[in-house]
Each structure stands twice: as structure tokens, then as C-alpha cells.
Amino acid sequence: DIATIVPAGDTRDSDAIASNVSGFNQLIQANLLESVPEAADDRLVRRDLYGLVTRLAVLPVAHSVAQNPEYLGTRQPFSLALSDDLDLYLKGAITKRRWIDAGAPGRLGLSETGQYVLSDAGTAEFPILRALWEVPEDNRPGLIIRLGETWFSLDELSGASVIMTYLTGPIQTGEQAGTPFRAMVLSAPESKRVISDRQIAWITRLEEDGRISRGWNTTLLTNADSTYPELAGAAAAILGSFFTMLITAFFAIPIGILAAIYLEEFAPKNRLTDMIEVNINNLAAVPSIVFGLLGAVVFLNAFGMPRSVPFVGGLVLGLLVLPTVIIASRAALKSVPQSIRTAALGLGASKTQSIFHHVLPLAAPGIMTGSIIGMARALGETAPLLLIGMVAFVADVPSGPGDESTVLPVLIFKWSTGAERAWEPMTAAAIVILLIFLVLMNLAAVFLRRQFERRW
Numbered sequence: 001d002i003a004t005i006v007p008a009g010d011t012r013d014s015d016a017i018a019s020n021v022s023g024f025n026q027l028i029q030a031n032l033l034e035s036v037p038e039a040a041d042d043r044l045v046r047r048d049l050y051g052l053v054t055r056l057a058v059l060p061v062a063h064s065v066a067q068n069p070e071y072l073g074t075r076q077p078f079s080l081a082l083s084d085d086l087d088l089y090l091k092g093a094i095t096k097r098r099w100i101d102a103g104a105p106g107r108l109g110l111s112e113t114g115q116y117v118l119s120d121a122g123t124a125e126f127p128i129l130r131a132l133w134e135v136p137e138d139n140r141p142g143l144i145i146r147l148g149e150t151w152f153s154l155d156e157l158s159g160a161s162v163i164m165t166y167l168t169g170p171i172q173t174g175e176q177a178g179t180p181f182r183a184m185v186l187s188a189p190e191s192k193r194v195i196s197d198r199q200i201a202w203i204t205r206l207e208e209d210g211r212i213s214r215g216w217n218t219t220l221l222t223n224a225d226s227t228y229p230e231l232a233g234a235a236a237a238i239l240g241s242f243f244t245m246l247i248t249a250f251f252a253i254p255i256g257i258l259a260a261i262y263l264e265e266f267a268p269k270n271r272l273t274d275m276i277e278v279n280i281n282n283l284a285a286v287p288s289i290v291f292g293l294l295g296a297v298v299f300l301n302a303f304g305m306p307r308s309v310p311f312v313g314g315l316v317l318g319l320l321v322l323p324t325v326i327i328a329s330r331a332a333l334k335s336v337p338q339s340i341r342t343a344a345l346g347l348g349a350s351k352t353q354s355i356f357h358h359v360l361p362l363a364a365p366g367i368m369t370g371s372i373i374g375m376a377r378a379l380g381e382t383a384p385l386l387l388i389g390m391v392a393f394v395a396d397v398p399s400g401p402g403d404e405s406t407v408l409p410v411l412i413f414k415w416s417t418g419a420e421r422a423w424e425p426m427t428a429a430a431i432v433i434l435l436i437f438l439v440l441m442n443l444a445a446v447f448l449r450r451q452f453e454r455r456w
Helices: 014-018 021-035 043-050 055-067 084-090 127-133 197-208 235-266 271-283 288-302 310-334 338-346 351-379 383-387 408-416 423-452
Strands: 097-101 105-110 116-120 142-147 150-158 161-168 181-186
Touching (some): 127 142, 181 197, 235 310, 408 423
Antiparallel strands (some): 116 161
16 A cells, blocks of 8 residues: 555655655554454454564665665565564573373353353363363463464363363364364463463464564664664664774874883983873773763863764773873883894984884884783773763764764663563673674784784
8 A cells, every 4th residue: 555655645755755654564564464354353452463563663664665666556575573572482581382282172162251162072171281270370381272273372171171262263163073182381371471372372373374484683783772672783882882992093002102102212211200100000900980080071071072972982992091002012112122222223223213113113013912902991891981971872873983872882781771681682692792893803912913923
């Protein structure tokens, strides 16, 4: 229905089509009702059905249609993310499930209260179901009955009869001899889980029909943050970390190396330089949150810089890394033999030329190693960035260091405090991404040292 998804009938307005979430939700809901027509007459049942997919899950469909207007008026297949609770259920996180053969059914009838009654064709009175039903109520599992293609929830066992509530599927009362009769045993009853028996029945039907598939969560690397776990991604945090590290490197590494060269090669040995060296060593051991306080006071309050941007975050982390870079660079310069300096001076080079043309290239592996390790420490820092506002919710991927952004450690902190259980695997995935970056940076440091190291 073009009129539903094209506002004002203008098929050329791609922005309006891409933002028409309500129109695309109507199409998705109509498609779900085609699969579950019995939900059309009950508002509460429809709400459960529409809850299979969250409201913003249609955004990829809307963007695809906006980019391909030839889809309008045609029927196209699309994949949508299930709601986070149903995704966890299919992974076995909400309740465990198993199937049992429940016995031989007899006749299905309808009681005066609107419940369905299934009688036992034999005389054993459904012994397997009764064994599960007669456990204490606090430990009683959830039981969903499947009679052919029809689904019921078990309400009560009375003698040789099963009293049930209809869930979904074609319904036909009368003799049921020979009809497959199975029960799905759920470790948690409906009152103790966030998804209903109906939703479980619908999901199982869709799964058997091949309409539910599993795959890699690529949106984790392509989407920005979202209030829905199934739609959230770490792309904004990954780019935010990249821009923050870029500013940190441009600020801390050149200043740190030049400061190390001055202190090690040119500075006179007096009380002032001794005090500077002591302060640098002390700054390397200062807790990172102190640098966050310094950044909030200086960059935000004194200079009026914007909050929650990689540029400010990079400056704060640059102050944090600077002592590490200076100490590592001084150690690398000190490891170069004095004979190199003496030989360069003896051949007519000035002191500056001997340092920058001979000593510095030989000390470069140690300097690069120390700088990369310092950057790796900065990549994993959270406390300083929290104090400058980089904990804000960011729904758009930043395009530069001046755009509002967050970073991976802060995103991990934010997701780990989410109330929904679906944030737990998302947090674990973000931690894996951060660890990959840290391992790569440390491997780069090891490689550079092995590749360029000179033994004297």
C-alpha cells in the first residue's frame, strides 16, 4: 500500500519515506496478521503479536525503500530484528524448553467458560502431564500443549481431562484420535517470564516455517546506540574512540618526545629540572579521575569547550598519557650508547644534529613502543571521560572530532547498567571489540620493538 508509506503521495521524497516509521509499522503489523489471523479480533492478543518486533526495527526497511523507490507497489522480502526478549528466549536465556509426548488424545470440546477440554482416549489420565502438574506450584513448569497444528496453554488437569486456553492455529473440536499430541515443557511458568505462552507458540510456528533465521549481529558494527538492545550498535563509540585516540596521539606524542629530548639531552642538571623530573614521575602514578577533574575545570569551565566531544576527550587523555610517553622516551634515549653522540660530534655534527640525526632514530623503537602502550592505556580509560560528559546517549555516528560522541569504555559502562537482560550479551560483545583493539595495539608495540631493536 503506497499510500501508507509515502507521505503526501510524493514518491520522490526519500527523506519523508525513510522517516515514516508509523507507515512501515502498519505494513509489518498487517503482514503479521496474515500469519496469525485469529489475533485480529482481540486488542490484547494483537498487542502481543505486534510485540514480536519493536517499533524502530522497521528503520532498515524504510531506508532501503527510500533508496530503492522501485520497490514501491511491489512485494519484497525483508529481515527484521526480533524483540530482545524473544531473541534471548530462542537462545535459551529466559526459559529452557523441551518436548515430551503427552499421551493419546481423545475428544476436544469447548466448556461453558470458553476453555477447551481434551479427554484421554485411554485410562491412564495423562500420566506424564499429571507428574509435571502435581509438583508444588512454586516449582511447577510452564506447559504448552500442541495438538496437531493447534496450540493451547494448560490451565488445569481434572481427572482424565485437560482444561486448556486456546493460543493459536486452526481449531476444530470433536474426535482427535491419531492427532499428534505433544507438550512443550518450559522451566519457568508464564507468570515468571517476560514473554507469553502465545508469543512462544507464534515464534515456534514461525521458526518451523523457516521465517526466523540466525546470523551474525552485523548491526553491532554499523549502528549507533539505541534504547532497544536488538537495534543498538557500537559504531558511534568505535569512531568516537578513533577520533579521541587521534587527538590524544597528536597532542601527547610530539610534546612527550620533545620534552624527553630536552630533559635528557639539553636541560641543565639543577634543582628546577630535578623538580620537573620528580613531578613527571608522580604524574604517571596519579589516578586517572584526577585528570578528568582537571579537564572539566580547564577545558570545559575555563575555556568553554563543548562537552562530550572527542576533541576534549583527546586532550584530557593526552594529559594522562603525557608522563608515560616522557618516561618511556627518556629511557629509550638513555639506552643509546654515549659513543654514538661522541662519534657524531667528532665528525663535525652539532649537538642538535647528533641528537636528531643519530640518537633519535636509534631510540625510535623504544619511543614508539612506550607511546603505543600509553595509547593503549588511554583507550581503556573511562573515569576521565565520564567527568567531561562523554557518557551521553549518542544516536548518530560522529563524522569528526568536533561531533558529539562516546567511546567504547563508556559505552560498555552504560550498557552494563541497562535494566534489560539483553544488554548483557551486548556488553560482552563491546568488551570483545575493545579487547581486540587493545591486543592489536600491544602486538604493534611488540612488532616494532622486535623489528627495529638494536643490540649494542
